[in-house]
Structures are given as structure tokens and as C-alpha cells.
Amino acid sequence: MFRETLQSQQPVVFRTLTNAMKRGQLSHCYLFTGPKGSLQQETAILLAQSVICSEKKEEWACEQCIECMQVYNREYADLIFIDGSRETIKIEQINKLQQQFSQTALSKAGFKVFIINDCENMTGKASNSLLKFIEEPSSNTLGIFITSQVNRVLPTIVSRCQQISFRPLSAAAFHSEALEKGMDAIDAHLVSAMAHTSGEMEEIRNSDSYQAAVRYFIEFMNYYFDDFRTAMLYLQDNGFKVNARSKDNKKSREVCGYFLQTATIFVNDYHSHVRCDDQSWDSLLEKAENRKFDSRLFLEAVSQTRDALIRSANLALLTDQMLYKLSGGINDK
Numbered sequence: 001m002f003r004e005t006l007q008s009q010q011p012v013v014f015r016t017l018t019n020a021m022k023r024g025q026l027s028h029c030y031l032f033t034g035p036k037g038s039l040q041q042e043t044a045i046l047l048a049q050s051v052i053c054s055e056k057k058e059e060w061a062c063e064q065c066i067e068c069m070q071v072y073n074r075e076y077a078d079l080i081f082i083d084g085s086r087e088t089i090k091i092e093q094i095n096k097l098q099q100q101f102s103q104t105a106l107s108k109a110g111f112k113v114f115i116i117n118d119c120e121n122m123t124g125k126a127s128n129s130l131l132k133f134i135e136e137p138s139s140n141t142l143g144i145f146i147t148s149q150v151n152r153v154l155p156t157i158v159s160r161c162q163q164i165s166f167r168p169l170s171a172a173a174f175h176s177e178a179l180e181k182g183m184d185a186i187d188a189h190l191v192s193a194m195a196h197t198s199g200e201m202e203e204i205r206n207s208d209s210y211q212a213a214v215r216y217f218i219e220f221m222n223y224y225f226d227d228f229r230t231a232m233l234y235l236q237d238n239g240f241k242v243n244a245r246s247k248d249n250k251k252s253r254e255v256c257g258y259f260l261q262t263a264t265i266f267v268n269d270y271h272s273h274v275r276c277d278d279q280s281w282d283s284l285l286e287k288a289e290n291r292k293f294d295s296r297l298f299l300e301a302v303s304q305t306r307d308a309l310i311r312s313a314n315l316a317l318l319t320d321q322m323l324y325k326l327s328g329g330i331n332d333k
């Protein structure tokens with residue numbers, strides 16, 4: 001069953017979609033992003049099956065009934081699959097899609113689904129026409145866009161879809177492995193995204209620089225959402241030191257590096273509505289959602305600092321520059 005594969009290979013995606021279905025809060029439009037081969041197409045099919053299947057097991061499709069088989073073989077009457085992987089998607093294809101979606105469903109489930117693979121590969125006309133269409137979602141429809149190059153997808157399409165990011169299978173496998181090794185939810189979540197090899201995960205988790213960085217990040221963000229000045233002073237006072245007595249500049253740069261990586265993961269989680277089952281991390285994400293978090297500005301400041309960290313020797317100055325950029329970051333002040 002693909003469902004089990006998804007659960008073990010992309011546990012975050014699995015959990016996100018399971019929760020949405022459990023609460024009856026499935027979005028009308030999803031954008032699956034991530035490298036090719038990270039199970040997006042298979043997941044799109046399983047999600048389509050799950051809204052159509054009449055013999056569901058809990059939230060997910062049975063993957064065995066006639067409807068499930070028809071969806072799997074792309075022969076189901078109310079499923080449209082458009083593939084941009086071989087040739088550019090043209091407006092005629094989108095028009096046909098719209099026409100079919102404006103009619104009543106052909107099959108008894110009454111649900112219509114479209115899947116657009118490699119959706120970045122679409123003419124401008126086709127994108128715009130599609131945009132109008134997804135702006136007015138009708139009930140009982142589900143659209144799934146798949147891309148490995150999200151920066152080439154029309155921003156207006158991205159903003160209207162709920163984004164689900166698929167990690168490279170290695171990262172997903174790292175994540176399960178980290179949990180099996182008994183790491184805390186937050187460490188497993190962070191180090192599996194940071195590490196390049198399985199062995200590196202434990203190295204990172206056991207380093208005092210990483211531990212300090214995560215502590216700083218969580219403290220800093222709690223201040224950041226409540227009072228930016230306090231957040232600023234907090235980071236300036238601590239100066240990314242491993243501990244209060246440390247004067248080791250190399251270590252401090254390491255802490256800063258982990259801090260910035262953690263910040264990048266945070267923004268990714270925020271965009272993809274991911275939770276990691278750690279109370280302090282998840283409550284920060286909730287704050288971000290409630291406070292109109294300016295993630296674009298935040299990510300810009302973080303990426304610029306990451307680039308500068310490689311070149312710059314003066315960590316205090318770098319911190320000040322980052323804080324200056326971040327100072328415009330909360331909208332409701």
C-alpha cells in the first residue's frame with residue numbers, strides 16, 4: 001500500500017494531510033513542492049483516491065476498490081491529469097479542464113479532481129486562465145499542482161494554494177532514523193534537515209554549538225513576537241556564545257551558523273504549515289501565524305546574513321546588521 005510508504009518516507013506530509021482530512025479541512029488547492037522523485041505524484045494520486053474512495057480506511061483511500069484502481073490508472077471520469085513534464089501546458093488544455101469542471105460530476109462520488117504535474121511548465125496564457133479558475137473554487141473539487149521549481153510558478157498561483165513541501169527522500173529517511181535513535185522531536189526535525197549524511201545528524205545534535213543555537217533561536221523568537229527591542233538586546237548581549245564564559249570566536253560563528261539554519265527551517269515550516277510535535281517550536285509557529293509574520297523580510301535578512309557569515313570576520317557587526325534588517329519585521333507594531 002502506498003499509504004504506508006508515504007507514512008514512512010514523508011512523515012510530515014502524511015501527518016499534515018491526515019490531520020486536514022480528519023478535521024474535514026482539506027484545501028481546495030494544493031501545491032506540492034520538492035525535488036523530483038520525492039513521491040509527489042504518488043501522493044497526489046493517493047489524495048485523489050482518498051476524496052473519491054467509498055471504502056476508506058480511516059482518513060485514507062483503501063487503494064483497492066474499483067474507484068481507487070480507476071484513479072490509479074488515470075481512467076476515472078472525474079479526474080483530469082495534465083502533465084507538463086514532456087511538453088508545455090497550453091491554454092486549450094486549461095480551457096478543457098474548466099469546461100469539464102463546470103459540469104456536474106460524472107461519477108457517484110460527486111468529487112472532481114485535477115492534477116497538474118510540472119505545473120511551472122505552462123504558458124503565461126494558460127497560467128492566467130487557470131488562476132481565474134482557482135480563484136473561485138467550487139465545493140467538491142480538489143486541485144493539486146506539482147512542481148520541483150517553485151520559483152518558476154506564478155506567485156499568484158503559489159499564494160492561492162496550500163503548499164506542502166516534500167523533502168528529498170534522504171532527509172525524510174534521516175528524520176525517521178533520528179526518531180528511531182531516540183532524539184527529541186525538535187532535534188530530529190532540525191538535524192535531519194541540516195545533515196548531509198546519517199552520521200552527521202548525531203554529530204550536530206551532540207555539538208554544544210547546535211544546542212546553544214536552538215536555545216537562542218527559540219528565546220529570540222519569543223521576544224521577537226512580543227517586543228522587538230528586547231529580542232534585539234537579548235541577541236546582542238549573548239553574542240552567540242556557547243555559554244556565558246566562552247570567548248571562543250570560532251565557536252560563536254558556529255552557533256550563529258546553526259542559528260541561521262534553524263531560522264531558515266522555521267520559515268519553511270511556516271510556509272508549509274508544518275508542525276514538529278515539539279511544544280516550544282510549534283507554539284512559535286502559531287505565534288507567527290497569529291502575528292502576521294513577515295516571512296519574506298525575515299528570510300531575506302537570514303539569507304543575507306548566511307552569505308555574509310562566510311566572508312565577514314566581525315560577528316557583532318553582522319548581528320547588528322541582521323537585527324537592523326529584521327527590525328521592520330512585525331506588521332502589527
Ligand SMILES: [Zn+2]
Nearest residue numbers: 053062065068
Ligand atoms: Zn478505495
